[in-house]
Amino acid sequence: MTAVTPAPRSKPGRPLRRTASGKIRRPHTFGEWCLLVLAIVLAVIVVFPLVMLLLNAFKSPQDYATSGPLDFPRSFYTDGLVNFWVGKNFPRALWNSIFISGMVAVLGVVVAVLNAFAIGIGRVRGRTWITLLFLMANLLPQEMLVYPLFTMFDKAHLLSNPWSVILTFTVIQGAFGTYLLASLYGTFPKEILEAAAIDGASRWRTLRKVVVPVSRPTLSVLMVFFFIWTWNEFLLPLSFLNQPDSLTVPLVLEQLSGERQTDVTTLISATLLSVIPTIVFFLIFQRTLTRGITAGAVK
Amino acid sequence: MSARTVRTRPPEDLPLIPSGGKKPLAYWLYFIPGILLTLGIVVYPVVYNVWLSFHSWRGGFTIPEFVGLENWGQLMGDSSFWMSFRNIIFMIIAMVIIPTLVGLVLAAILFDVIGRRFSGRLASFLRATFYLPQVIPIAVAGVLFGWVLYPDKTGVLNQFLTWVTGSEVAINWVGGEGRTALFSVMLLMVWVQIGYPVVIFMAALQRVDPELYEAAELDGAGWFRRFHAITRPMIRPEVFVVALTTTIAALKVFGPVFILTQGGPNKATYVPSYYAYIQFFGNGTNKGYAAAIATAVTIVVAVVAVLFLRAQRRAEQKEA
Numbered sequence: 001m002t003a004v005t006p007a008p009r010s011k012p013g014r015p016l017r018r019t020a021s022g023k024i025r026r027p028h029t030f031g032e033w034c035l036l037v038l039a040i041v042l043a044v045i046v047v048f049p050l051v052m053l054l055l056n057a058f059k060s061p062q063d064y065a066t067s068g069p070l071d072f073p074r075s076f077y078t079d080g081l082v083n084f085w086v087g088k089n090f091p092r093a094l095w096n097s098i099f100i101s102g103m104v105a106v107l108g109v110v111v112a113v114l115n116a117f118a119i120g121i122g123r124v125r126g127r128t129w130i131t132l133l134f135l136m137a138n139l140l141p142q143e144m145l146v147y148p149l150f151t152m153f154d155k156a157h158l159l160s161n162p163w164s165v166i167l168t169f170t171v172i173q174g175a176f177g178t179y180l181l182a183s184l185y186g187t188f189p190k191e192i193l194e195a196a197a198i199d200g201a202s203r204w205r206t207l208r209k210v211v212v213p214v215s216r217p218t219l220s221v222l223m224v225f226f227f228i229w230t231w232n233e234f235l236l237p238l239s240f241l242n243q244p245d246s247l248t249v250p251l252v253l254e255q256l257s258g259e260r261q262t263d264v265t266t267l268i269s270a271t272l273l274s275v276i277p278t279i280v281f282f283l284i285f286q287r288t289l290t291r292g293i294t295a296g297a298v299k
Numbered sequence: 300m301s302a303r304t305v306r307t308r309p310p311e312d313l314p315l316i317p318s319g320g321k322k323p324l325a326y327w328l329y330f331i332p333g334i335l336l337t338l339g340i341v342v343y344p345v346v347y348n349v350w351l352s353f354h355s356w357r358g359g360f361t362i363p364e365f366v367g368l369e370n371w372g373q374l375m376g377d378s379s380f381w382m383s384f385r386n387i388i389f390m391i392i393a394m395v396i397i398p399t400l401v402g403l404v405l406a407a408i409l410f411d412v413i414g415r416r417f418s419g420r421l422a423s424f425l426r427a428t429f430y431l432p433q434v435i436p437i438a439v440a441g442v443l444f445g446w447v448l449y450p451d452k453t454g455v456l457n458q459f460l461t462w463v464t465g466s467e468v469a470i471n472w473v474g475g476e477g478r479t480a481l482f483s484v485m486l487l488m489v490w491v492q493i494g495y496p497v498v499i500f501m502a503a504l505q506r507v508d509p510e511l512y513e514a515a516e517l518d519g520a521g522w523f524r525r526f527h528a529i530t531r532p533m534i535r536p537e538v539f540v541v542a543l544t545t546t547i548a549a550l551k552v553f554g555p556v557f558i559l560t561q562g563g564p565n566k567a568t569y570v571p572s573y574y575a576y577i578q579f580f581g582n583g584t585n586k587g588y589a590a591a592i593a594t595a596v597t598i599v600v601a602v603v604a605v606l607f608l609r610a611q612r613r614a615e616q617k618e619a
Contacts, residue, residue, distance in 0.1 A: 031522065032416055039408050049447050069458055114329045117326075121315045122326030123313060142553070143553070143572045143576055143596065144596070145340070145341070148348060167339075170336060193317075232437060233436075238557075257442045275439055
């Protein structure tokens with residue numbers, strides 16, 4: 001956690017270069033240009049499939065058949081998009097994904113905060129083992145969970161009900177949150193907590209009015225992550241959600257691609273449509289995301 | 300007074316909030332939702348599967364029959380099972396080894412060369428580009444690659460290779476002979492994973508004091524020498540974290556195989572999760588056998604996690 005931010009060491013009156021440490025000013029060497037080109041070429045390779053998607057999503061089947069995937073489109077054809085939007089009820093899938101992921105984001109953080117409060121601040125006995133027990137949910141391969149939960153939700157009439165997925169991922173994501181928050185709360189400033197206790201605040205009140213507000217930045221990072229992770233899940237939603245009305249975005253796309261009569265242009269448009277929500281989150285939360293994975297990496 | 304409970308606990312075990320006469324036991328109340336949910340969603344399935352792995356059960360209304368170690372014995376001699384584990388090694392190459400090595404070099408180039416010598420903005424833009432596939436749902440990425448790797452000459456990659464080489468290329472990527480199908484899955488996983496180490500390693504590099512580099516540069520150390528002598532040792536903790544998390548992810552791979560290849564051709568791309576899934580949900584298959592597969596994978600994951608954490612602790616002690 002000891003991030004050394006390089007402070008701009010500017011000497012007064014001397015213009016600074018925009019780069020962070022900007023000290024040594026010399027012409028770029030040939031090797032540096034080579035590395036720059038290498039990084040850009042690799043980045044182009046990474047976006048290549050997505051660019052291809054955009055290039056082909058609006059081609060008509062005839063256009064695609066004659067010109068192939070690498071050519072520029074000669075038509076502006078939206079039937080593929082409409083086929084998927086209406087035929088697979090994409091808005092419904094979008095709502096299912098938003099509802100499930102949003103619920104998991106909130107409930108997962110609530111469970112994680114409660115657990116972490118008892119572990120990090122309450123320092124209950126055997127907390128290492130309890131943390132491990134919780135973390136198990138996150139480490140277990142999902143094929144270990146899928147069948148027993150499938151039969152359990154079947155008996156409870158929760159199959160094809162969003163709550164089957166919400167409950168499951170509240171535990172799985174909450175486990176990671178517990179692990180992360182427990183270590184954060186373990187180093188919570190003691191003075192603040194003592195001050196709250198002197199003011200006569202109960203533990204519950206201290207948690208709500210002191211601990212949660214102070215750790216809010218971390219909690220919001222966790223929420224963003226829980227939301228995206230749950231959005232991207234596949235194996236368990238695939239097994240629990242079967243009715244057409246209950247499917248999430250990845251599931252409707254998977255279903256479409258598995259149908260024999262699906263033509264390529266519809267599939268391309270559908271894939272583009274399914275990528276768009278995640279690209280939007282990515283643009284909104286890019287900073288949170290890069291900050292977050294870093295926080296997870298430092299124990 | 301709670302003196303008796305307090306005296307038996309060393310200070311680092313005391314609650315951070317002064318107890319003021321209240322019992323520390325009350326903290327257990329906060330576990331109620333978490334523990335209840337974990338019991339239902341995690342502990343019950345684990346116990347159930349372990350139990351089921353000693354039974355033969357065709358599902359539905361039939362009654363599970365105790366068969367002892369029969370499923371486990373069958374598992375040891377099952378070539379599909381060993382094939383699925385062998386393929387994990389290829390997943391580790393695609394998800395751990397290649398991304399970590401390439402990510403290390405890329406992070407160093409982005410941070411050290413592009414960020415410091417060209418433009419910090421370009422460096423963060425490129426970092427975001429490499430990270431982008433990480434936020435795309437794996438199922439969507441799978442469908443996308445199914446199209447890019449379309450088998451005949453109309454496939455995107457085949458067309459591209461045709462354009463580059465000038466002669467017609469029609470590789471049967473996903474359904475092909477030998478290792479091409481496995482290679483297709485690996486290609487997808489490299490694409491998905493490459494951004495994760497880049498972001499983590501770049502953040503790690505920010506911890507390194509820039510003066511260290513400048514001193515080394517003044518001493519005439521070239522870029523590669525600086526990378527080897529300063530960067531690599533400084534970011535070792537992050538390398539551990541990346542290797543652990545991606546290795547466990549590699550043991551769990553399911554979506555790409557399910558969507559791209561359905562385990563085919565001829566089981567060439569079987570992975571344990573896929574094998575367990577089709578055993579669990581297949582018609583009339585032995586669910587007990589599927590439970591044995593899932594339990595075996597769980598044991599491997601646990602062993603890998605423990606080995607990693609132990610190695611990490613040992614490395615930390617050596618440094619201290």
